[in-house]
Amino acid sequence: MSTSGGALDPAAWDPTDRAFRDDPVPWYRVLREQAPVLTHPDIGVVLSRYRDIDAVLRDRRFGVATPSPWREVFAAGAPPSMHLLSENSLLFVDPPQHRRVRGLVAQAFTPRRIEAMRPRIEASVTAILDRIEDVPTFDVLEEIAWPVPITAVTDLLGVPATDQGLLHSWTHAITAVDELPLDFEVLPAAGVAADEFLAYAGDLVDARKRSPGDDLISGLIAAEEDGERLTRDELLSMIVLILLAGHDTTASLISTGLWLLLAHPDAAAEVRVDPGAVGNAVEEVLRYLGPLQVASGGGRWPDEPVTIRDTVIEPGTPVRLLLGSANRDPDQYGDPDRFDIHRGSIRHLAFGRGLHVCLGAALGRLEAQVVLPAVLQRFPDLALVDDRPTWRPSFVVRQLATLPVATGRS
Ligand code: HEM
Known part of the structure; x- marks a missing residue:
């Protein structure tokens, strides 16, 4: 595949290519312009335009569980724990199961519960900044972007902070499966992590049943609607999913957000002095370089033939939705490749x-709205150490591998 010199050819697009993964934006442009409905031999039908992706996400003919999204995983002999996770995870079930589970989870996962976490998130950020206050340099991922989300999620679930290291390593091992195309080499480690994580979640559920608290797990156990409750497998999968979905993604948002702000000093200065600016700045980070570039790794599956721009997509074909490309679509955004924290009505697809x-x-x-101004205020001279960032070599997750910064203190 040629990425330098001449024009890019959509027929030669290789989602495993390191150059694409380092900088997918030129390829997104080519796909949107020349092959908005591309049939790829390894990963299925790939959609890259905002309008098409938005439509599929809201189209009830597309499901996430038909056939099982992780069927490649099963074919490769995944352990029973992986079956349990994929068959009960909110992200991998269709209505009516999805409606029932999401309704029950929403009873416990309320906006009030989230807003109540603000002071604790602020306190955890302050403690981190106090600790690194005098260092000349630090890695944003290591010191801030990983610890803040894992602290928030363990706090939400009422899990001991001392278990964070364990949860972090299980998360890494399991989310490695969520890649396109699937890397079979990561399966054994993911299976072991899933076994251990499920056993851990089972112990937590048993403990909360014996002695309920005001944490999310106790709330999930108590949730009831029309006589329905979450089954034990749904409960365990939900606990695992909250950690998997809430940890890596938010670490990306925080680190990419800080990188983008430091690379745009006027925007950083504004967020540093004006607390009102951070809301829109975070939305622009989500649009410009969102943590998940592709919707759920399992893809969407039509349950009947569906035509998109003259291409008939048959049942049994996975449809991959390039959220990161949709968020750069010029039909949706003026000057889409410009990072602009003043952009109006962003309505991105990052979530x-x-x-x-x-x-x-x-x-x-x-979390991002608390962390970004706090870091910029604590370190008025914060600067990037490297002009060229190193990205994790992933198609699905947009995440810096490291983000070294200089504080201006010696
Ligand atoms: C910046 C951070 C985050 C981003 C960019 C993000 C992104 C996404 C996206 C794109 C989806 C939909 C996937 C699809 O339709 O295929 C999703 C679903 C989900 N996310 Fe997040 N997420 C973030 C943080 C979180 C957090 C903090 C939690 C929980 C603590 C969480 C829990 C979930 C759950 C449970 C689902 C599944 C919902 C369902 O299937 O009904 N996410 N997320």
């Missing part, structure tokens, strides 16, 4: 849309 729209969006936003 998805429709039935599976992110359940934790308010928490992800809250």
